[in-house]
Amino acid sequence: MPLKLLRPQDSSAYPAPEAVYNWRVYALAISAAMGSAMFGYDIGFIGGSMTLPSFRSKFGLDRLSGDILASLNANIVSLFQAGAFFASILVSYFAERLGRKIPLMFCGALWDVGVILQVASNGSVGLLYGGRVLTGAAVGASSLVIPQYISECSPPAIRGRLIGIFEMVLQIASVIGFWINYGVNQHISPTSNTQWRIPFSLQFVFGTLLIILMTLQPESPRWLIKQNKISQATQKLSYIRNLPEDHEYIQWEVQNIRQQLEREAEVNSDRSFWLALKECFGPGMRSRLYMGMGLMLLQNLSGINALNYYSPEIFKSIGFRGTSVSLLATGVFGLINCSCTIIYMIFGIDRVGRRWSLIIGSVGVIIAMFYISAFTKLSGSFQGLAKKDGGAYAAIFMIYFYTVFYAISWNGIPWIFCAEVFPTGVRSICLVFTTCMQWLGQFIVVYSTPYMMTNITYGTFLFFAASVVVGLFIVYFLMPETKGLSLEEMDILYDIPSVIAINQRKKADAIIAAQREVGGLVDSEKLSYRAQEVENAA
The missing domain is CATH 1.20.1250.20 (MFS general substrate transporter like domains)
Structure with a gap:
């Protein structure tokens, strides 16, 4: 047991x-x-x-x-x-x-x-x-x-x-x-x-x-990828995961992290520290920041x-x-x-x-x-x-x-x-x-x-x-439930406007279920129509 x-x-x-x-x-x-x-x-x-x-x-x-x-x-x-x-x-x-x-x-x-x-x-x-x-x-x-x-x-x-x-x-x-x-x-x-x-x-x-x-x-693979040290990050991640560097799961995880960082870079190219600070209090981010600070207090x-x-x-x-x-x-x-x-x-x-x-x-x-x-x-x-x-x-x-x-x-x-x-x-x-x-x-x-x-x-x-x-x-x-979600899936959870936390997680689960069918990490707005189908079917 x-x-x-x-x-x-x-x-x-x-x-x-x-x-x-x-x-x-x-x-x-x-x-x-x-x-x-x-x-x-x-x-x-x-x-x-x-x-x-x-x-x-x-x-x-x-x-x-x-x-x-x-x-x-x-x-x-x-x-x-x-x-x-x-x-x-x-x-x-x-x-x-x-x-x-x-x-x-x-x-x-x-x-x-x-x-x-x-x-x-x-x-x-x-x-x-x-x-x-x-x-x-x-x-x-x-x-x-x-x-x-x-x-x-x-x-x-x-x-x-x-x-x-x-x-x-x-x-x-x-x-x-x-x-x-x-x-x-x-x-x-x-x-x-x-x-x-x-x-x-x-x-x-x-x-x-x-x-x-x-x-x-080892150093954090996510930090290494952010520094564009892809080969070194793959090597460290392979060691931590106990899988070969060419294993499909290692390749998927590296690609997943890179995609998130690339999307962030497109939205915030050449941003200063102050713009990054402003992002922390922007839509989809401030609710998690306030919740985190509130929990700590x-x-x-x-x-x-x-x-x-x-x-x-x-x-x-x-x-x-x-x-x-x-x-x-x-x-x-x-x-x-x-x-x-x-x-x-x-x-x-x-x-x-x-x-x-x-x-x-x-x-x-x-x-x-x-x-x-x-x-x-x-x-x-x-x-x-x-x-x-x-x-x-x-x-x-x-x-x-x-x-x-x-x-x-x-x-x-x-x-x-x-x-x-x-x-x-x-x-x-x-x-x-x-x-x-x-x-x-x-x-x-x-x-x-x-x-x-x-x-x-x-x-x-x-x-x-x-x-x-x-x-x-x-x-x-x-406070929505976060167990079982990857770090990259947290954006999906917090991009959903919802007053009640339990409804927020239900909608996120529907979107993620649709994501598994489509494959890969894609924009939550593109999946919203499919998520509605999943919810209706349920």
Whole structure:
């Protein structure tokens, strides 16, 4: 049964040969995802590290309280997001000029430099801040390139699964970060600097792995074709697909990409950057750009980064006090998030699809957040009045309940959606907007959460619940399903004017069915008459 679930469901215009679904494309995705491991480890370790007695003593957190402590905590965490925001803007230029591979390797090197500053800080908040900015910049830049690179190299039938590896590796690394903190807190003296230096030093592993593994991977064939390096692109695509260069599927895929790029070139010949930017907000493009930006913002407003970065403090707020207890509960949170994400990205995402995954997941997230908000209000937990009774244990359960439903929905789908819906010609520019929105959303949430927990207490969770309610309506009415479509077929989907998302996909499927009969990638307007026949026949 598991093997059957793993088997791809290829509904693209030209089903791929079995050889295409080989280990090479998975190795490519895992290698690039070492960049998301950097991000994941930071999510897992930094919040817990700030609660370690040795760190609090060395950096003076144990002598602060109230808004001053909240400010220092917010600065340490959020400078990472600030670096990520600006780097995600700048990297687009280099990804277009140098390809996808070299910028990813540079991100690994930049990350390692930032780690050196953090480990060497030794109580200097300024050095710690500088290191956080650099590691944030490395993650921000790589977070734009990784989904783009994997998407451009993936067969349509398993594209969601492969881009999902970005999120799977992130979650595995975050679990490592959570449990490293628990381990050093349990087994290393709270007066020793080694206690906080171990989790900070282990960041080196992920940046170094990104550099080494990416040297073994090919450049994106789509980027090579865009640079008119057809022979080299065919060679790289042949390697990734595990098929001979003269195989008809390789020739079809290369030709398909070339046709799309040629059409874009005809429409936008000699265009400047500003004309390309204008195209991003033109008909057929702005709806996907706004949806991508909206999904990235809503992912953060769901409250996940409040839990990721401040989960030890949140567990304390519902009555589970003591560093070891809160770190243990945080570690379990990380394990559940990781395991659910991996299982769903492997078995569910390309079967259930993007749209219904978000709808189902949102319902679970809303229920959990409303309960946690009600419990913290009624129990007086933010005033230290909560007891370890049935309500408190139910609140812990609801955090884990939230984690399960978040993992199958908002965790990875915004990244998948943004990586697959934009055409090659403007993909990098559109991803700048969506990725910047991700980091802006993260900055807002991680910077404001300490203040929200101090000043509006239970309202913090109420705010996150209300945000997901808004997201649920947006997804249900405005987000079309994208599973199973090739990157080139996304233009057909978004060229269809439709108010209701579900009707948009039905019409696109009719056009694509007609396309399969006609053969090749042709203009959707030329096929519209045939699509109507297909719909009527159905």
